[in-house]
């Protein structure tokens with residue numbers, strides 16, 4: 327019989343789960359779109375990631391109670407705005423329920439007219455490619471259509487339920503390893 331581990335617990339509540347998940351530091355995005363009256367809407371979202379290079383896909387997970395998600399689904403496209411460390415207030419605005427979250431936010435239209443929040447680190451306009459079930463969230467896969475310009479600034483980070491900023495905007499050694507990894511064409515021999 328395998329020895330019993332002295333570590334970990336399989337009895338936890340939602341608060342303990344959030345505390346554990348909060349140890350994973352992420353960036354912050356605001357996912358935006360236009361409603362049926364062409365009014366901009368959006369919500370703050372940390373559950374965003376690049377999913378695939380070929381084809382270029384991204385992923386994000388809105389709560390099933392999100393009021394922005396049905397608008398994105400109806401429009402069929404959205405913009406991922408990657409926030410800079412100067413945009414903590416933007417995150418707070420889009421991270422709470424509100425009637426007109428764009429009332430105090432400067433934005434410009436993307437080529438397809440989608441809302442791009444001004445002074446973000448970068449943005450990507452996507453079409454909704456697929457939607458899967460993810461518990462109390464949807465798992466949304468988007469196909470990247472247009473890339474915005476990149477601002478040389480620091481990212482806004484979300485960690486332990488609070489905001490952080492990096493000291494240095496570029497971390498080169500990890501970048502080099504990542505480049506080697508994504509350009510690796512020697513098969514799966516590392517597995």
Ligand SMILES: Cc1cc2nc3c(=O)[nH]c(=O)nc-3n(C[C@H](O)[C@H](O)[C@H](O)COP(=O)(O)OP(=O)(O)OC[C@H]3O[C@@H](n4cnc5c(N)ncnc54)[C@H](O)[C@@H]3O)c2cc1C
Nearest residue numbers: 369370371372373387388389391392393394420421422423
């Ligand atoms: C840094 C950060 C990261 C986040 N990451 C994610 C993420 O990855 N995925 C995610 O889904 N959310 C995330 N959130 C939370 C999300 O941004 C907020 O819940 C946001 O308000 C959702 O906006 P919405 O427009 O989709 O829905 P909202 O209209 O804001 O509704 C959100 C919830 O509030 C309720 N609500 C709306 N209006 C009222 C009202 N007047 N009175 C009472 N209740 C009301 C709705 O029923 C719903 O349950 C994040 C928040 C922050 C700050």
Ligand SMILES: NC(=O)c1ccc[n+]([C@@H]2O[C@H](COP(=O)([O-])OP(=O)(O)OC[C@H]3O[C@@H](n4cnc5c(N)ncnc54)[C@H](O)[C@@H]3O)[C@@H](O)[C@H]2O)c1
Nearest residue numbers: 343344345347348349372373387388389421484486487488
């Ligand atoms: N994925 C999400 O839906 C998500 C993520 C982050 C924050 N939020 C919401 O934003 C508000 C502020 O968050 P906070 O960091 O102070 O709370 P928190 O301290 O409870 O969150 C810590 C971590 O728990 C996870 N988390 C929190 N709420 C979640 C949810 N509804 N679904 C899935 N994972 C969740 C996230 O990884 C977050 O970093 C809360 O209302 C929270 O529900 C939602």
